[in-house]
Amino acid sequence: MNKAKIVIVGAGYGGMNTAVTLSKKMGHNEASITLVNKHDYHYQTTWLHEPAAGTMDPDRTRVKISDVLNTNKVNFVQDEVLEIKTEDKKVILKEGELEYDYLVVSLGATAETFGIPGVHEHAFTKWTLNGARQVKDHIDAQFANYNNTDDQHEGLLTFIVAGAGFTGIEFIGELSERIPELCKTYDVPREKVRLFVVEAAPSALPGFDPELVEYGMNLLESRGVEFKINTPIKEVTSTGVIVGEGEEIKSETIVWATGVRGNPVIEKSGFEANRGRVKVDPDLRAPGYDDVFVIGDCALIINEEINRPYPPTAQIAMQMAKTCANNIVTLNKGGSGLESFKPDIKGTVASLGGKEAIGVVGSKKIYGGTANFMKKMIDNRALFVLGGPMLALKKGKFPL
Ligand code: FAD
Numbered sequence: 001m002n003k004a005k006i007v008i009v010g011a012g013y014g015g016m017n018t019a020v021t022l023s024k025k026m027g028h029n030e031a032s033i034t035l036v037n038k039h040d041y042h043y044q045t046t047w048l049h050e051p052a053a054g055t056m057d058p059d060r061t062r063v064k065i066s067d068v069l070n071t072n073k074v075n076f077v078q079d080e081v082l083e084i085k086t087e088d089k090k091v092i093l094k095e096g097e098l099e100y101d102y103l104v105v106s107l108g109a110t111a112e113t114f115g116i117p118g119v120h121e122h123a124f125t126k127w128t129l130n131g132a133r134q135v136k137d138h139i140d141a142q143f144a145n146y147n148n149t150d151d152q153h154e155g156l157l158t159f160i161v162a163g164a165g166f167t168g169i170e171f172i173g174e175l176s177e178r179i180p181e182l183c184k185t186y187d188v189p190r191e192k193v194r195l196f197v198v199e200a201a202p203s204a205l206p207g208f209d210p211e212l213v214e215y216g217m218n219l220l221e222s223r224g225v226e227f228k229i230n231t232p233i234k235e236v237t238s239t240g241v242i243v244g245e246g247e248e249i250k251s252e253t254i255v256w257a258t259g260v261r262g263n264p265v266i267e268k269s270g271f272e273a274n275r276g277r278v279k280v281d282p283d284l285r286a287p288g289y290d291d292v293f294v295i296g297d298c299a300l301i302i303n304e305e306i307n308r309p310y311p312p313t314a315q316i317a318m319q320m321a322k323t324c325a326n327n328i329v330t331l332n333k334g335g336s337g338l339e340s341f342k343p344d345i346k347g348t349v350a351s352l353g354g355k356e357a358i359g360v361v362g363s364k365k366i367y368g369g370t371a372n373f374m375k376k377m378i379d380n381r382a383l384f385v386l387g388g389p390m391l392a393l394k395k396g397k398f399p400l
Helices: 013-025 049-053 129-146 166-186 210-222 264-268 314-332 368-395
Strands: 004-009 031-037 041-043 062-064 074-078 081-085 090-093 096-099 102-105 109-111 158-162 194-198 225-228 233-237 240-243 247-250 253-256 260-262 292-294 347-351 357-361 364-367
Touching (some): 004 096, 004 314, 013 031, 013 074, 013 102, 013 368, 049 129, 062 368, 081 264, 102 314, 129 166, 158 166, 158 240, 158 247, 166 194, 166 210, 166 347, 210 225, 210 357, 260 264, 292 314, 357 368, 364 368
Parallel strands (some): 102 292, 158 194, 158 253
Antiparallel strands (some): 081 090, 090 096, 109 260, 233 240, 240 247, 357 364
């Protein structure tokens, strides 16, 4: 009997955890498992605001795939996925192609620009390891330039975060913590630096508990962050952002964090999608396909209680990985009665830089040091789930 060919594309929270689970549940004779990823490392996407702001060494966020994966059971291919040809059951890579019997699409997300002109040209949009390095290097260079130019113009040390969702707030939290150190290192007077968060919605952290939002905004304001709420960005230019009736906030550093859409490979491959995300069946397969699972940020699932999509999170991606792996094992054994995916939301915690955070765990609101402790526990747990105690100890956030 031919072994089933299982191909997993993308080694983020969804893909890595699917590969690890399958490698534990399936024997050598049952299937050949292949994981494809652009790089030979997995990175903790949920940590990227830290290296981007320069408060963490980027290397700390990455884990070599071969250090975690049982490469006797999973064949790793470092390549870029260009397209999926579902009719031919093939994944087209930059350097070749792969055939599959079962495919797991877990390629993550890309920036949502809402068609606003100038975003891709003038803003930092890439929440990847290399994208984070680029933001950090640029911020340092702006500070270094200050005392080496006769033109100490307004935009030089004005930093704008577009979007006051989780990513934007976590990033400005880190950056606002680092500003005093940057000012000291580069001999820059603190009052020359301006930090803005520009948000189109009527509140920061839309949908989050108002009391926690107030705590977070007050804290960030005390560090000098200026919020422009209810202020849609109309255009991004080489000199700043245009808001409202044409007012320009001058800045040479615009960090884009207004939300995400599914990886472009989804739409390119002809899957029916909503903002690049496939509204998956309860068993996590793409509608109309019995051999293609879509998980993580590429998948859309509805929270029936409020009739709105669940926000794409690592928490959900990891849970989907488990259901997806179980369902592939069942299908491969010729079984039916696949598991339906139901997210189990344990809580949400946003870091605010330093020892500060806000969040909800269960139904309890948490602030400050308690929330910061929980955030580290959550980050360490993700490492533990992926690579056991050794990985958690090697890369985890200690002391708690
Ligand atoms: P990812 O983890 O993004 O992985 C996708 C993988 O696919 C990457 O390895 C990438 O290199 C690879 N890839 C992409 N395109 C290709 C291609 N064409 N070919 C080959 N490989 C490719 N969620 C939470 O639950 N809690 C948080 O606190 C939280 N904080 C966040 C903070 C920040 C700064 C950001 C950016 C996100 C945060 N999130 C958080 C969201 C969370 O990171 C995502 O929901 C999660 O990473 C999605 O997992 P995924 O497996 O779908 O994609």
